[in-house]
Amino acid sequence: MIPDEVVKIADDIRSMRIRGAGRIARAAAKALKIAAEKYEGEERLDAFLTYIDKVAELLVSTRPTAVSLPNAVNYVLMRLSRSAPRTVSEARSAVIKFSEEFINYSLSAVRRIGEIGSHRLSDGDTVLTHCNSSAAIAVIVEAHRQGKSLKVFATETRPKFQGLITVKALAEAGLDVTLIPDSAVRLVMKKLDKVIVGADTVAANGAVVNKIGTSQIALAAKEANVDFYVAAETYKFSPATVLGELVEIEERSATEVVSESYIRAHPKVLVLNPAFDVTPPEYIDAIITEKGVIPPQAAFLVLAREYGRTMTDLVVKATADLEEHP
């Protein structure tokens, strides 16, 4: 009953054919829009709302770590519920409208981060980036467009080599870019002026959850007194962490790291393949959002301003749960 196209988007997010927190969020919004357009169930409002909830649940279940995914889904659902639709047709239009609104918002946020972040890069800077972040790339490309001469190092980003997507985007934009192995990030640090990475989730204390390897790059940057920036749209800030929720770090399949035959031949070797790690706020010089540059410790400000209502809802729900199960 969920349209094939929507199921396919969910599969693509799960299998990482669609990857990067921003792209995942936009894909989820698009899936909601398609689901609303293709709804063929009963012409009863409650049936439609149950259907949309199911689609939302499917989308949110695909990847556990990136908060942009539930935030995108919540963005649409919250506005849907606030619009108090009376008919299926009203609800359908609301989902379509708010999904489109989110996608446009997300794209303009990345552009705005590019503009704001570009001021942080100076002519002649050498910059390192890790994995593949549209926001981080937007910053570098915008600074380059302003005529600043930059040299960029990009990590391969094992196990899935997302660094290759990054070097392609940067080279096509005309940047001087060098690919390095992840193991060389401390060695390269003395050549660098700045590090800029994206984020999957920003927690309430300003800790940044991002691609595995980010935290040791931040550590090496701190050691070498190199500025470390995170480019993150506000929908990557996690309201649930305010309530003490820990961000779950997704562990992915061993076959991303070694071959099936290696796994079969060496049953005693366990492959631990965490997709993300947590960079503590004290290693981050600033988080660049579309609303402005903040110190990581001010993440709560973003959460209170952007998700005040969600956070209140969460508190109300948590309190209700407590009362139900004291």
Add this chain to the structure above:
Amino acid sequence: MILDTVINDIKYGKIYSSTQTVYTALDAVIELVSRCKSLGEIKERYPTFVRELISARPTSAMLANALREVTITLVRELKERGLDAAKEAVVKKVETLKEKFERNNKMTVQIASRRLRSGDSILTVSYSRLVLETIKLAVKENKELRVYVTESRPIGEGTVLAAEIGNLGLETILVVDSAARFVMKDIDKVLIGAEAVAANGALVNKVGTSLVALAAHEARVRVFTLAPTHKISPETFLGELVELAEASPDTLARPPEEVADKVKVWAPLFDVTPPEYIDAIITERGLVAPQAIPFIVTETYGWPPKVKALDEVLSELEGV
């Protein structure tokens, strides 16, 4: 044995263990010497070949140390007893050196294994024969260990070491290089091999080592490096910097076709870990602080250290 292949294998890190790399180089030197039919030929080919070996692996203190000793023997024998005797002496010298290295290694491994306690979780990088031997000995002593190994790109030899440790029946955990800091909170000790130890106690080892040592330092996890004295570089006492070799660029993932000519690739093979991130260097003469390395060196080379640069010895050969 094809001598050019040996040079390339050494240059691009095809032989994982640094000790094995030196043994391969020494065997190649014997082969070259045995092929030389006259003094003139040896004077022409030997220095060139040795310089190629050194430039294929400029980081290896053990290689420089071994080749220095072999060359000194060769020069002395050529001067005193002629070509045939020199050939024989070189074979003999290599044999003695290997025996000495093995003795040093064995002692080092024994000292290192005493540092491991049953229940320890160890993290190691790259492929170190000494680390493997230490783990084997600890297992023989009935210590239960859990060993984490990083993949160690660009070559990826960590996967080979993980397989060999797994074959010992130990719980072995393989992670990508990026996950070193992530797993550090589960680690009790970091145990690594050595390509070279410099005069100030800095460690030259496979790229990524310094990052792991930094993450260990941050987490207050002890870092031990296994470096018998033949891994100490006496040249660094004369102010020489250790030159860091690079792997072949094709060891990295290939950038997409459309931008292949625009994207540069840098695949360093080694990095330098500062002494303050190393808790102890384990040699056959005992476990010492990195800052005490000069003391160990004076025991071998005197004070001030009397050591002939390899180039100097090679020039002597050319003058025989």
